[in-house]
Amino acid sequence: MAMSDFNLPLSGSWGVRISGISKKYGETQALSNISFHVNKGELFGLIGPDGAGKTTLFRILTTLLLADKGIASVNGLDVVKQYREIRNIAGYMPGKFSLYQDLSVQENLDFFANVFNTSIEENYDLIRDIYIQIEPFKNRKAGKLSGGMKQKLALCCALIHKPLVLFLDEPTTGVDPVSRKEFWEILKRLKQENISILVSTPYMDEATLCDRIALIQSGKILSIATPEQIIKEYPQKLFAIRTENNYHLLKQLRKDPQVNSVYIFGEYLHVTFKDDVPNIEAKEITPSVEDCFIQLME
Amino acid sequence: MKQFGSFIKKEFLHIFRDIRTMMMLLAMPVIQLIIFGFAIRTEITNTPFAVFDESKSTSSRLITERMNGSRYFDLKENLNSFVKIEEYFRKGKIKLALVIPQNFSDDLYRTGTGNLQLLADASDPNEASTITSYAQQILMQHQQSLMKTNKIPYVIRTEIKMLYNPQLQSAYNFVPGIMGLILMLICAMVTSISIVREKEQGTMEILLVSPVKPVFIVLSKAVPYLLIAFLDVILILLISNNILHVPIAGNIFLILFLSTLFILSALSLGMLISSVTKTQQAAMMMSGAGLMLPTMLLSGLIFPVENMPILLQIISNLIPAKWFIIAIKDVMIKGLEFTAIWRELSILLGMTVFLLTVSIKQFKNRL
Numbered sequence: 001m002a003m004s005d006f007n008l009p010l011s012g013s014w015g016v017r018i019s020g021i022s023k024k025y026g027e028t029q030a031l032s033n034i035s036f037h038v039n040k041g042e043l044f045g046l047i048g049p050d051g052a053g054k055t056t057l058f059r060i061l062t063t064l065l066l067a068d069k070g071i072a073s074v075n076g077l078d079v080v081k082q083y084r085e086i087r088n089i090a091g092y093m094p095g096k097f098s099l100y101q102d103l104s105v106q107e108n109l110d111f112f113a114n115v116f117n118t119s120i121e122e123n124y125d126l127i128r129d130i131y132i133q134i135e136p137f138k139n140r141k142a143g144k145l146s147g148g149m150k151q152k153l154a155l156c157c158a159l160i161h162k163p164l165v166l167f168l169d170e171p172t173t174g175v176d177p178v179s180r181k182e183f184w185e186i187l188k189r190l191k192q193e194n195i196s197i198l199v200s201t202p203y204m205d206e207a208t209l210c211d212r213i214a215l216i217q218s219g220k221i222l223s224i225a226t227p228e229q230i231i232k233e234y235p236q237k238l239f240a241i242r243t244e245n246n247y248h249l250l251k252q253l254r255k256d257p258q259v260n261s262v263y264i265f266g267e268y269l270h271v272t273f274k275d276d277v278p279n280i281e282a283k284e285i286t287p288s289v290e291d292c293f294i295q296l297m298e
Numbered sequence: 299m300k301q302f303g304s305f306i307k308k309e310f311l312h313i314f315r316d317i318r319t320m321m322m323l324l325a326m327p328v329i330q331l332i333i334f335g336f337a338i339r340t341e342i343t344n345t346p347f348a349v350f351d352e353s354k355s356t357s358s359r360l361i362t363e364r365m366n367g368s369r370y371f372d373l374k375e376n377l378n379s380f381v382k383i384e385e386y387f388r389k390g391k392i393k394l395a396l397v398i399p400q401n402f403s404d405d406l407y408r409t410g411t412g413n414l415q416l417l418a419d420a421s422d423p424n425e426a427s428t429i430t431s432y433a434q435q436i437l438m439q440h441q442q443s444l445m446k447t448n449k450i451p452y453v454i455r456t457e458i459k460m461l462y463n464p465q466l467q468s469a470y471n472f473v474p475g476i477m478g479l480i481l482m483l484i485c486a487m488v489t490s491i492s493i494v495r496e497k498e499q500g501t502m503e504i505l506l507v508s509p510v511k512p513v514f515i516v517l518s519k520a521v522p523y524l525l526i527a528f529l530d531v532i533l534i535l536l537i538s539n540n541i542l543h544v545p546i547a548g549n550i551f552l553i554l555f556l557s558t559l560f561i562l563s564a565l566s567l568g569m570l571i572s573s574v575t576k577t578q579q580a581a582m583m584m585s586g587a588g589l590m591l592p593t594m595l596l597s598g599l600i601f602p603v604e605n606m607p608i609l610l611q612i613i614s615n616l617i618p619a620k621w622f623i624i625a626i627k628d629v630m631i632k633g634l635e636f637t638a639i640w641r642e643l644s645i646l647l648g649m650t651v652f653l654l655t656v657s658i659k660q661f662k663n664r665l
Contacts, residue, residue, distance in 0.1 A: 098500030114304035
């Protein structure tokens with residue numbers, strides 16, 4: 001699946017094109033042979049745990065790092081040769097909150113608007129929905145905002161110049177569930193503005209909100225597809241079991257040669273069997289992206 | 299230009315909102331100057347001394363009184379044995395002892411030569427030689443007053459005139475030194491820290507992914523500190539002129555021009571440090587240990603460069619503050635013209651151009 005991307009031309013109607021990107025830090029292989037593309041106006045999720053290489057990939061695409069191997073383009077522009085042009089059209093929100101904590105909300109916005117040679121008024125319609133939510137705090141120092149508010153401000157700053165491609169590195173990490181939900185609704189609306197969005201997250205439940213996702217682990221892509229497709233491709237029947245003592249049951253099931261895999265998933269144990277076990281009486285469930293991830297990791 | 303302006307505005311907001319930076323930029327120069335001005339003096343006054351007077355004559359009493367009467371000495375005790383003198387030295391009660399032998403007065407008037415002994419505590423050799431020379435001067439004065447009455451024909455009198463600093467005020471020496479030190483501190487240390495802070499906080503990451511040229515990010519950092527350092531120069535000049543009474547003999551515009559050139563060289567050093575360090579702590583260490591210490595020790599501010607081993611003398615030539623201090627002394631204290639300091643000026647200019655070029659070359663367009 002990933003290999004077919006090799007043959008696509010670099011320029012064209014893609015928001016992001018990555019082909020055979022590899023990056024090493026000393027002895028650690030951060031990324032190995034990553035290839036995928038993000039369509040224009042697509043919300044593409046990069047799903048993987050900490051240390052999977054998500055941030056490294058973002059930095060290569062935002063022209064902050066050079067890859068050891070492979071080529072990549074953003075909106076048809078080469079990340080190495082045309083890095084100046086990319087810096088005009090890309091919006092980037094790093095994983096760590098990176099605004100000026102000692103400046104107020106308003107001052108941060110004004111500053112970044114000026115940096116991009118624009119003004120808040122000029123692109124107000126794009127950020128209005130988000131800005132309205134943080135406006136009551138516009139004189140508060142950015143460092144004194146709550147986690148959710150900080151992320152909304154950071155998104156505002158990343159959008160202030162109406163970017164064509166938006167890179168969001170774990171925008172919802174450390175944000176409360178309500179703000180996370182709001183954040184994803186904002187992203188959906190941005191998609192309608194024909195902005196290509198590459199977003200990374202360690203939360204599997206957010207994966208289903210993307211148009212397509214790539215599961216990434218230890219610098220390697222495990223699978224790329226729509227969330228539905230990834231779930232459909234789950235190879236076994238998945239059962240959820242719950243008893244009073246889940247841990248005891250887990251130990252017992254691990255000993256059973258019939259059992260393919262078993263792990264604790266919230267209040268339940270998720271179990272797959274090697275062969276179709278006849279006469280089983282357990283609740284069969286649809287796997288979540290997280291189940292798919294665990295299965296692909298093995 | 300609008301970008302550049304908003305960068306500068308932002309930088310001023312950072313400065314005004316951080317009380318520590320404000321203190322470092324504006325209060326510290328004043329405090330340092332005042333401490334150096336009032337607390338640290340190379341002149342030693344009121345040295346406690348003792349007399350072991352075996353002569354007990356009019357002339358021995360006159361000498362003792364003359365010593366005690368000067369502002370350099372303070373008679374602590376009349377002692378009666380060398381054992382006692384040693385005891386007083388050991389306890390640190392006195393720094394100097396004057397021994398007048400039994401036949402001092404007789405010898406002086408009969409043979410024309412009287413022998414005295416000065417004992418000094420040389421555990422601090424500089425202090426000991428200073429106070430013995432004070433004592434010798436007082437004894438000389440006494441001798442001269444005797445000559446007037448007794449008329450001995452051939453006398454060589456030396457008249458010493460201290461040029462530019464007739465009262466040997468130490469402020470004349472340290473005001474230029476402090477200027478060099480403070481400007482180096484503000485420009486190099488504070489600038490490098492403020493640039494590296496952007497790296498540490500991650501804001502540099504966002505700024506790099508923007509149309510702003512990375513070089514501008516760094517240059518815009520230098521402007522506010524250039525202005526503040528210039529303000530400090532004026533502050534230092536005002537305080538030293540009005541409170542410490544150091545005259546400004548030379549052209550004020552030449553002094554300001556010289557200071558600006560030095561500020562620029564220090565700013566370029568700060569930028570260079572910021573481009574090779576990743577954390578605020580590392581930048582602080584590097585500008586602290588790597589810049590402040592050599593500036594203090596090798597610029598001639600504390601120790602005269604002429605007495606240093608050749609190797610250190612050569613190294614001292616690499617320190618911008620040394621050239622600045624030489625030139626500013628020439629202009630400020632001696633009142634010399636541009637022609638007298640063109641060598642120092644061109645060395646500073648060369649250093650600035652070199653450092654600026656290297657630091658701009660060093661600056662990375664990526665992380």
